[in-house]
Amino acid sequence: MKDYLRKHPQVRTIRVAAADLNGQARGKRIPSRYAEKAVKDGTRFPFSVLSLDIWGEDIDDSPMVFEQGDQDGVLKPTERGFMPMPWLEAPTALLPIWMFRENGAPYEGDPRHALNAVVKRYKARGLTPVVAMELEFFLIDDSGKTLQVPPSPRSGKRRKAAETLSIRALDAFDTFFTDLYDACEAMDIPADTSTSETGLGQFEVNLMHCDDALRAADDAWLFKMLVKGLARRHGFAASFMAKPYAEYSGSGLHTHFSVLDAAGDNIFDSGGPKGTAALKQAVAGCLAAMHDSTLVFAPHENSYERLVPGRHAPTAICWGYENRTAAIRIPAGSPSARRIEHRVAGGDVNPYLMLATILGAALVGMEDEMEPPPPVTGNAYAMDLPQIPSSWEAAIDAFENSDMLYRFLPKELIRNFVLTKRQEMHYISDLTPEERIELYLDTV
The missing domain is CATH 3.10.20.70 (Glutamine synthetase, N-terminal domain)
Incomplete structure (x- = not known):
């Protein structure tokens, strides 16, 4: 050093x-x-x-x-x-x-230590989680009374529409993304593919998979700090808040993970598309903890504006193969890369706490040899399924009263998080909608 x-x-x-x-x-x-x-x-x-x-x-x-x-x-x-x-x-x-x-x-109140404790439990079983994250964020002109897309540094024009997978949208902010990738290189953050997304001025950057879960969480935390700081140098804001625009989809932070054994083999790989018993047990653990741990994945008042049916964020507690309407998706591809994609978290999460919760729940599922319900096919929004809490207050109550979360999160951390969220909920009720957006825009 x-x-x-x-x-x-x-x-x-x-x-x-x-x-x-x-x-x-x-x-x-x-x-x-x-x-x-x-x-x-x-x-x-x-x-x-x-x-x-x-x-x-x-x-x-x-x-x-x-x-x-x-x-x-x-x-x-x-x-x-x-x-x-x-x-x-x-x-x-x-x-x-x-x-x-x-x-x-x-x-034990430090979220990085909470993740480290979960990783140590994997290591004690001769296992290593491999993690990759997809981070969505908005570029925003917040200089006026209403939020809008920044003008392109190249053309000076604003594109007031979603531009899903648009090369034009990426090129419009080429100087920003070039500086962003150079900065990621300097900070040793493994930024991979970037895309334009379905929201207004929304983009996604993928971080490469990593067999060190602490480092993966570090990368996500540092990346969020970098994107927000660098955007200001370019004359606009960047925000990972869950839902800055009511009429457009919000930002998620999707997490992909697999688990290697002591020989370096993926324990989710069955040689075929369905995955092993260990994969299904890990899925079952994540589903069993999902209701009670929603507060981790949606920690703020604004988070619940993202978790609405039909807006590309999951609302039902379910899983499926190659199904983006489910909370847990098993992507297609080579069996050796078989993995779980956890799709609930918004961009506004704490990456350490989120990853401790996902990996902790998966480990409990494997330890208890849990069985998941059948995978869903088709539109999960239209099915009669258990639901993620739809309000901040309900999520706080579920988190506080959970039995399962104490199996992988420290008691002191759970207590502190509940106290913090209850205080925020109390004081945020005094704010106007505009003041709430201003609060979350720069902080999360």
Whole structure:
């Protein structure tokens, strides 16, 4: 880590940052001459910081604040080390960190530790999850009273329509996407294919599959930070909020995963299109946890505007082969690449918490040898099936009262997340629709 700053003497300041439960980067700015201390000794800030609400406020009834004296945690660098922050004007380095207790134990309210604990359970069984993510986002001109597509830097025109898989839409923002891919290269984020999507000014970038789930979540978290920051340098906004436009589809964050055994073989590969018993058990686990864990996949008030029938986001708790109306899709293709696609999450999620939940539920399904219901064929929106909670309040209640989630998420994290979401729900009721959009546009 010290070598990075020696090789980049132009870097005058660093940021140390951890992801809170909402996926917000919380941390400090430090002059680079004091960076060695942050690497060696860590940095400190209160445990309560990782469960602030979406405004960055303390949780009123959290026991961590006044009841426990708002004690500090110790934050240490992750394995990622320093990386550039290409969206800033001055040369700056980012050092991702995560939180520990004074005695060196992981802090269970840290979402990155929650994912790490799930991955360790896979490793104990000789298994390795392989993960890839598809992140959708909107490019938005938010300079006026209403949101609209930014004018193309090339033509100066606005295309006020969805342009699904349009090369023209991608080329209209070629300078932005060229800078984005260059920045991903500099930050070692494995950005692959980009496409234009069905929303107004909506795009998707796929991140390549990775056999390190922590790194995959890091990549998604860093990518979201990069896209939002870089868009501002280009004179417009980028947002991963679930649904900025009522009349268009929202943004999802689809997760593909398979599992390798100790020999490096895909345990979902049956040699044919249907997959193995392990695949079906993992599907069953994901379905069994889906109702109670919806809050993870749809963490904000705006999230539930995306989860409506017929808008390319799942609403029924079901699975199917090559069926995008189902919450769980088994894509076609080579049997050696047989995998599960989890389609519920919006773009506004915390990637660490989302991945801990998906992989944790799948592991419980395999441990308990669960059996899924029959796969659906046809339009899942038109079928009489169990439904994902349709309101934020119902999702919070289901998350709080779940028995299954305690099998793979820490008790302290569950408590903190519920307290955070209940406070947000209380205060957001005072906001106008315009104020709610403004809140989520830049934060999530």
